[in-house]
Amino acid sequence: MVKLSELLLHRGLDRITYLTSKNMPDKLVKEITVMEVPEVSRWLHGNELVLTSLYAVKDSVDAQIDLIRELKTVNCSGLLVKLGPYVKKLDSSVISIAEELEIPILLIPSNMTYVEIIGSGTRIIHREEEDIFCIENVLRKFLRGQNVDEFELNELNRLFNVSDLGDLYFVNVLSTSDKCGDIFSESVTTYKTRYSKFNVNTIISKNDEDLKKHLTLLKTELSKTYDCLFIVGDINKNILEIKRDFEMLYKVLDRYGEIKREGINLYLKDDIEEYINEYNFYNTKGKRYYQRYLLDLNFEELNTLKAYLKNNFNIMETSEELYLHKNTIRYRLGSIEEKTELYLSNFEDIVKLYYGLKYLEFIAKE
Numbered sequence: 001m002v003k004l005s006e007l008l009l010h011r012g013l014d015r016i017t018y019l020t021s022k023n024m025p026d027k028l029v030k031e032i033t034v035m036e037v038p039e040v041s042r043w044l045h046g047n048e049l050v051l052t053s054l055y056a057v058k059d060s061v062d063a064q065i066d067l068i069r070e071l072k073t074v075n076c077s078g079l080l081v082k083l084g085p086y087v088k089k090l091d092s093s094v095i096s097i098a099e100e101l102e103i104p105i106l107l108i109p110s111n112m113t114y115v116e117i118i119g120s121g122t123r124i125i126h127r128e129e130e131d132i133f134c135i136e137n138v139l140r141k142f143l144r145g146q147n148v149d150e151f152e153l154n155e156l157n158r159l160f161n162v163s164d165l166g167d168l169y170f171v172n173v174l175s176t177s178d179k180c181g182d183i184f185s186e187s188v189t190t191y192k193t194r195y196s197k198f199n200v201n202t203i204i205s206k207n208d209e210d211l212k213k214h215l216t217l218l219k220t221e222l223s224k225t226y227d228c229l230f231i232v233g234d235i236n237k238n239i240l241e242i243k244r245d246f247e248m249l250y251k252v253l254d255r256y257g258e259i260k261r262e263g264i265n266l267y268l269k270d271d272i273e274e275y276i277n278e279y280n281f282y283n284t285k286g287k288r289y290y291q292r293y294l295l296d297l298n299f300e301e302l303n304t305l306k307a308y309l310k311n312n313f314n315i316m317e318t319s320e321e322l323y324l325h326k327n328t329i330r331y332r333l334g335s336i337e338e339k340t341e342l343y344l345s346n347f348e349d350i351v352k353l354y355y356g357l358k359y360l361e362f363i364a365k366e
Helices: 061-073 092-100 114-143 150-159 181-187 208-222 239-255 269-294 299-310 315-322 326-340 347-364
Strands: 031-034 048-052 078-081 105-107 169-175 191-195 198-205 230-232 266-268
Touching: 031 114, 048 114, 061 078, 061 092, 092 105, 114 150, 114 191, 114 198, 114 239, 169 208, 169 239, 198 208, 198 239, 208 230, 230 239, 230 269, 239 269, 266 269, 269 347, 299 315, 299 326, 299 347, 315 326
Parallel strands: 031 048, 048 078, 078 105, 230 266
Antiparallel strands: 169 198, 169 230, 191 198
8 A cells, every 4th residue: 555645746646636635644545446336335445546527426516425425434545536527616515525524535637547547556556565565574584583685685775765774763563453454554654464463563764753753643543442452662773673672572462461451552662561571580580490490390290389389388278279188299299399409498499499380381381
C-alpha cells in the first residue's frame, strides 16, 4: 500500500487536484478501481481508490451523498471524479459530507484517461509493495538470527536512501494479535513480521525525533485497543540491537502473560522493567544454581523438592500432594541434601534451590 499523498506526487498523477480540503488524515491505497454501479460496497474490500464519472448517481445530490456515506463504510481511500457530461459540478453539500467523513474527493483532468491513472498508480503501488517485502524479509532474517547477505544490506541502504544502516533508527512493537494491523497502517509505516505466536511491527526512521513523534501518535491509537497487548521496545540506532531488544521483549511477553493489568494494554520497555529484571535474574543466577546443584537430581527428586517448597517445608502436606508416604518424602529430601551438599534447614541454601527450580521452569517453556 502507498499513501494517497505520495501517490499524487508522481509524474502524471500530480495533475489530479483536490475538491475537498487537503487537511484530513492521509489514506492508504491498496488498489485503484473504476466504479459506475450503485451499491458500490458490494464490490469493494477496503483501501481502494475509486474512479467514477458519477453516472450511477447523476440525477440526485442525495444519491451522491449516500455514495459518500457508503464509501465510508468500506474504508475507501478516496473518490476520483471526472466531471463532464453526467455531473458538471459537485454540490457543496457533497463536498461537506465528504470532508466530515474524511473521504477525499479529487478531480480528474478532462484530458486524463482512467487507463493512465490505473496504469501509473498500479505500478507505483506494486513497486512499493516489492520494496516493503524486501525490507520485511531482511528484518525477518535479523530477528530469526539468519544470515543476511551484502546485497540485501545494500538494498536496505538504497530503499532508505542512506549510505549506512547506522544512519537509521529502529524500534520494535510486539503484539499478541494481528487484528490491529490497520492501526499501524493508518498511524505510521511499519514493517511487519511474525515470530512464533507474536506479531512484530518495526518502525524505521532516519530521524529519532520523527520516530518519537510517530511513537506518540501510535501509542495513542494502540492504547484504545483493549483486546490486544502491546509492548514497545527501545529506540535503537543499530540494526543488530533490535534483535537483542526483540528477544528480551519476546521472552518476557511469552513468560509473563499475566503482565496485562486491567485498563492497560500498552507498555513501554521501562514499564516492564520488573519482569525483565526477574527474567535476567533467573537466567543468570538461576542457571548457575541449577547447573551446580540440581543437574544430578532425578525426576522424582526434583518433583519432591518442588512440592516441598510449595508446601512451605511441610512433609505431611508434601506427602499428601504426591500421594507418597512421609518416610518416602524424608528419604528423598535426604538424598537431595546429599547430592546438592545443601541443607533444607538453611535459608540461604533453600534460596539457591528455589532459583535453580525457577530457571528449570523457564527452560521448560523454551
